[in-house]
Amino acid sequence: ETGVTQTPRHLVMGMTNKKSLKCEQHLGHNAMYWYKQSAKKPLELMFVYNFKEQTENNSVPSRFSPECPNSSHLFLHLHTLQPEDSALYLCASSQGVSAYTDTQYFGPGTRLTVL
Amino acid sequence: TQLLEQSPQFLSIQEGENLTVYCNSSSVFSSLQWYRQEPGEGPVLLVTVVTGGEVKKLKRLTFQFGDARKDSSLHITAAQTGDTGLYLCAGGRGSQGNLIFGKGTKLSVKP
Numbered sequence: 001e002t003g004v005t006q007t008p009r010h011l012v013m014g015m016t017n018k019k020s021l022k023c024e025q026h027l028g029h030n031a032m033y034w035y036k037q038s039a040k041k042p043l044e045l046m047f048v049y050n051f052k053e054q055t056e057n058n059s060v061p062s063r064f065s066p067e068c069p070n071s072s073h074l075f076l077h078l079h080t081l082q083p084e085d086s087a088l089y090l091c092a093s094s095q096g097v098s099a100y101t102d103t104q105y106f107g108p109g110t111r112l113t114v115l
Numbered sequence: 116t117q118l119l120e121q122s123p124q125f126l127s128i129q130e131g132e133n134l135t136v137y138c139n140s141s142s143v144f145s146s147l148q149w150y151r152q153e154p155g156e157g158p159v160l161l162v163t164v165v166t167g168g169e170v171k172k173l174k175r176l177t178f179q180f181g182d183a184r185k186d187s188s189l190h191i192t193a194a195q196t197g198d199t200g201l202y203l204c205a206g207g208r209g210s211q212g213n214l215i216f217g218k219g220t221k222l223s224v225k226p
Contacts, residue, residue, distance in 0.1 A: 004157070042119070043158070043203065043216035056213060090157050099146045099207025099214060100165055106157025 002026055004107035006091050012113045013081065021076040021110045023091030031097045032074040033104065034066060037088040049074060050097050081114045088112070118142055119206055119217035127223040131193055136220040138204035139186045146207040147180050147187045148214065151200045158203055161189075194224045 004025045013019050025032065034046040048056035049068040063085075065077040074091055088109040094102040120139045128134055138147070146165045150158035162171050164180035164187065171178045175198075177190040191198055201221050205214040 040218070042218050043205075045213055048213070058213075092157070099148075100163070103160050103163075104214070106159070108156050 004091060004093055004105050006107040006110050008110060009108065010111045012115065013078070014115050015081060018079040020078065021089055023074040023107055025072055025093035027093055027105060029093040029095050030071050031094045031102070032068060033092040034074065034076055035090040035092065037090055037109070043090070048097065055097070083114050086112055086114045118215050119204055121204060121217035121220050123220060124218070125221050127225065128194055130196055130224055130226050133190070133192050134194060134222070135188055135190045136202055137186065137188050138217055140206060141185065143184050144206035144208060145184070148205045148207065149178055149189055150203040150205065152203060153200045196224050196226050198222060199224050
């Protein structure tokens with residue numbers, strides 16, 4: 001595998017379910033990100049991890065819980081979600097966190113539907 | 116409040132035509148990035164511009180950053196069907212990686 005991979009690619013869950021999204025980067029990067037992409041809304045940054053430490057939580061509801069066990073893996077744990085949480089969840093990684101020099105490489109995303 | 120406005124929202128053209136899409140803001144950004152996203156994929160970075168007035172060319176794509184670093188444009192010459200996709204602009208502030216994205220321009224190039 002190369003680049004940034006995400007699993008599952010599609011997920012349908014009920015509001016009372018608990019599920020997790022997984023992201024893995026094979027680029028040797030130090031920073032990882034979760035983004036939410038909804039229809040008719042801009043791509044929204046959710047969380048940033050740099051060297052496994054969370055450096056940004058963009059006022060995300062607690063029903064989304066990130067976990068970064070090492071620089072190569074990032075999880076997003078989901079519980080008691082709402083239908084409005086249905087979206088494409090994108091993971092990205094970069095060498096560092098500079099907007100000038102550090103290109104963010106995105107995975108293909110997980111299409112989440114909450115019933 | 117939408118910090119980055121992209122226009123047009125949708126654009127459908129014939130192969131061979133030229134087009135320009137815009138990214139505008141009332142805020143100043145230290146850098147501006149353009150991405151292309153194809154269906155079922157994540158966005159892919161095309162270019163980063165950091166200097167007001169900067170122009171960068173990538174084959175048939177020309178990117179310009181406004182003098183005041185509040186706006187940017189992407190011009191495609193002789194569009195091809197492979198240019199079809201969602202074009203996103205993203206503004207960066209300072210040296211941190213927190214990017215602010217626009218909603219995107221969905222481009223369809225028909226043969």
